[in-house]
Amino acid sequence: MPKILIVGGGYAGFYTAWKLEKWLRPGEAEVTVVDPLPYMTYQPFLPEVAAGSIEPRHAVVSQRRHLKKTNVVTAKVTRIDHASKTATITPEVGEPWEFEYDVIVVTGGAVSRTFPIPGIAENAVGLKSIEEAVYIRDRVLTNFDKASTLPPGPERERLLTFVVVGGGFAGIEAFAELRSFASALLEYYPQLTFDETHFHLIEAMGRIMPEVSLETSHWVIKHLAQRGAEIHLDTQLSSAVDGKIELSTGETFETDLIVWTAGVMANPAIVRSSDLPVEERGRVLTRADLRVGDEDDFVPDAWAAGDIAAVPDLSGGGVGGYCVPNAQHAVRQGKLMAKNIVAVLRGEEPKEYFHKNLGAVAGLGIGSGVFQSGKLALTGLIAWFAHRGYHGLAMPSWERKFRVFWGWWNNFWLGRDIVSLSAVQQPRASFEEFAARPKPPAAAAPAPAVTSGKPAPKAVKAKAAPAGAKAAEAKADAQPVAAK
Structure with missing residues (x-):
């Protein structure tokens, strides 16, 4: 059974896996999603989350809850060697391992692009x-x-x-x-x-x-x-x-x-650690049918979409001729990519992505x-x-x-x-402040001093008073004191 590896669980990756579950026949392919986060973030809601209008967990989508037929791996893909069709998966805890795949889908998204401004x-x-x-x-x-x-x-x-x-x-x-x-x-x-x-x-x-x-x-x-x-x-x-x-x-x-x-830029941690072709702005070179490659040729069994991919905008409205990095394109590209992957697996031709911005x-x-x-x-x-x-x-x-x-x-x-x-x-700050800690061990008693080579004198034990004397002493204490 062919193994499909989806690198990134954002818009494009999540929708690709979600629709593959719908359109793949039982046993037709095995799908694995690898992402360091176990959820997809609906980024248009982030301003409202920052302003307290939406609860944070309501703006994310759990991958394990909604991708019920997909293998979800919470880790990073630190190397893509498409020549040998292997990817290095590095978890947060444990040793990295090599994952062999038949089809790869690169949807690693984008990160904030900054400039070297002091501070x-x-x-x-x-x-x-x-x-x-x-x-x-x-x-x-x-x-x-x-x-x-x-x-x-x-x-x-x-x-x-x-x-x-x-x-x-x-x-x-x-x-x-x-x-x-x-x-x-x-x-x-x-x-x-x-x-x-x-x-x-x-x-x-x-x-x-x-x-x-x-x-x-x-x-x-x-x-x-x-x-x-x-x-x-x-x-x-x-x-x-x-x-x-x-x-x-x-x-x-x-x-x-x-x-x-x-501004944003394609995720450099993924782009720079793969052997897939990259265009001048650091995005994976992608055709209009979402296969990796250019107009003349494509890389077999390699697909890309979303903010990490340079997808031609056939509507003519894109900046520089490419689709702008936004959720509107990523969602639609993910849906089409799932259809195209299924079509290629069945020996059919993929369709080109075309979406005219409605507003x-x-x-x-x-x-x-x-x-x-x-x-x-x-x-x-x-x-x-x-x-x-x-x-x-x-x-x-x-x-x-x-x-x-x-x-x-x-x-x-x-x-x-x-x-x-x-x-x-810093959830443990209060606990640490008041937590009881073991006391340091007591210092050992100093050794007895030795003078002139003679042993120290032994301690003299006090002799116990006779029982009769103790009784008489107690009786005397009990008598009232007479005035003189």
Whole structure:
């Protein structure tokens, strides 16, 4: 039975395995998914997780629960040798081993792309994983707790200043959701005022959200400005050492939270450790039918999709002629790739991937959003409903859909949960602080001193008093003392 190895369990990998389970006949192939995380993250929900609008576990999909016919391996693929059709799998605990496969599917996704700006590696956080979103939410809540106990001044201002770098869809959604979150928190912190909270978005280009029209992007800027947020266009971040922001415009201020959303790159840990062809931007060279290769030739039994793959955009709307790295493409590519793999196994020809972008939708905080489809643009509440409706229904499995919609419904009546669980980053700290520890062993008694070569004198034992004397002494003690 052919062995299909899927490297990466994100959008493309998860949907490929999910649909292979549906379309493969019993015994037709054995499917294995290898990913260091046991779940798929629905990344469009990360801004809402960071703003406390969605519970973190509701924004992820368990691989073992929903891939019931697939072998799920929680580990890393550290080497792909397609010439010999072997992959090195390295678990977190234990020794690496060689996995022999017949068909490989590379869907390792992307990671945050950063630049060598002083202080970014040490102080910033990305927004590509559920863990990062939870960290951002807890940091905002913890900063409000700290600031409420401080008098007005530089330290309080630093705790209430938040920076997002990158004005694409991910950056704007995170920026707007955090602004909405902070405004809602002020109800519970009477010591703080709206004017004390500062939000800065830094964008090197002259506009934000290139996926929407220029007019719509201007509406977003104006809308956020009315909510007390500041967007710096044509501005570069020069330094962020110790949280001190220095901009190319000369402006400086201090912050305690920097969120980096300025671009992604194909997962280098997978791309650089394989013998598959790679294009100039570091992505796996992929054909329109999702087989690895170029227009003239392909690598047999090798497939790729998602953010790690350079898939030609046949609709003509892609940047540089390739599909942009987003969830919309990754999901559809994963579904088609499953069909194409089954077709090739049965001796049929694969189909080419073609998807014309129908529009873009973004949430800008509770009750506000933006939607763009061609020349049609919607803003405000109706666009916010479109955003939630689209992504809520796009969440894989009805089990996950129900959890997300149920959470939104609860929040509508009960409000967002504002409990910070930052202590989970060091869960044993309190236990260690008060845990009893063994006492150090007692020091040994010093040896007796020896003088002039003579042994030390023996201790003299006191003689016990006769029994009669003891009785008389006790009787005398019992007599009252006479006055003299």
